[in-house]
Amino acid sequence: MRTKFIAGNWKMNTNKATAVALARDVAKGAKAGVELGVAPPFVYLDAVGHALAGSSVLLGAQDAYYEKNGAFTGEISIEMLKELGVRFCLTGHSERRHVIHEGSELIAKKAAAIYGAGLILVHCVGEKLEQRDGDQTFSVVKTQLDELKSDRMADPDRLVIAYEPVWAIGTGRNATDAQAQEVHAFIRNVVGTRWNKDFADHVRIIYGGSLKPENAKGLLAQPDVDGGLIGGAALKAESFLAIAEAAR
Ligand code: PEP
Numbered sequence: 001m002r003t004k005f006i007a008g009n010w011k012m013n014t015n016k017a018t019a020v021a022l023a024r025d026v027a028k029g030a031k032a033g034v035e036l037g038v039a040p041p042f043v044y045l046d047a048v049g050h051a052l053a054g055s056s057v058l059l060g061a062q063d064a065y066y067e068k069n070g071a072f073t074g075e076i077s078i079e080m081l082k083e084l085g086v087r088f089c090l091t092g093h094s095e096r097r098h099v100i101h102e103g104s105e106l107i108a109k110k111a112a113a114i115y116g117a118g119l120i121l122v123h124c125v126g127e128k129l130e131q132r133d134g135d136q137t138f139s140v141v142k143t144q145l146d147e148l149k150s151d152r153m154a155d156p157d158r159l160v161i162a163y164e165p166v167w168a169i170g171t172g173r174n175a176t177d178a179q180a181q182e183v184h185a186f187i188r189n190v191v192g193t194r195w196n197k198d199f200a201d202h203v204r205i206i207y208g209g210s211l212k213p214e215n216a217k218g219l220l221a222q223p224d225v226d227g228g229l230i231g232g233a234a235l236k237a238e239s240f241l242a243i244a245e246a247a248r
Contacts, residue, residue, distance in 0.1 A: 004247040005227035007037040008234025019044040025237030027055035049085040060088040066113035078117040088120035108147040129167035150194040156202035162229040168209025177218040184224035216246035
């Protein structure tokens with residue numbers, strides 16, 4: 001039985017006061033039976049970490065650099081994040097791929113470093129609309145899964161794969177239950193081939209892309225959908241917790 005994971009990606013939103021208030025409300029509303037996490041902007045990690053203290057809600061980072069320290073202006077190391085209590089970190093988010101233009105090689109280095117440092121790695125994959133229309137969804141997702149090294153990532157509890165169709169992120173247009181299930185099943189199959197069946201049975205594959213209370217029940221009921229990565233609806237405790245409740 002895979003415990004569902006519901007993670008909020010706050011992106012470049014909130015200020016210090018609203019981040020702390022949101023974290024407090026999420027912590028207050030967290031219930032057993034589903035794992036919750038929030039990923040605030042870097043500069044609020046410390047304050048949000050304190051607001052979450054004593055709760056089961058995991059603190060997450062939206063990004064990290066793969067080097068340990070040194071002359072990397074503007075970057076944040078994984079050790080720095082761990083010092084603040086960060087437990088999970090995203091890689092491959094579509095905004096980093098397509099807006100910030102991070103390439104596969106850099107994403108793979110980040111993924112290896114984050115997993116190697118003992119954090120939970122939440123690796124995002126997903127196709128653009130023209131790729132879906134061109135029947136390339138499976139090949140795009142498969143290539144993005146190449147960024148994960150199966151021989152160096154042996155613990156299924158520390159890997160989460162987020163399927164996030166780019167056309168569904170922040171657009172209000174979510175994948176249908178069947179579209180999500182189809183790709184999640186494909187991902188689990190690829191994982192089974194590259195790792196093994198036991199690993200594939202344990203690893204969590206979560207859905208992201210305009211997930212909200214209104215569509216959460218259907219999407220989260222799919223057999224291969226093990227939770228959600230939530231942007232817009234994670235900025236209000238009420239909607240985030242309603243999605244968590246649907247997952248429960
Ligand atoms: C995301 O940024 O990972 C995301 C899924 O955003 P939204 O829920 O706003 O589509």
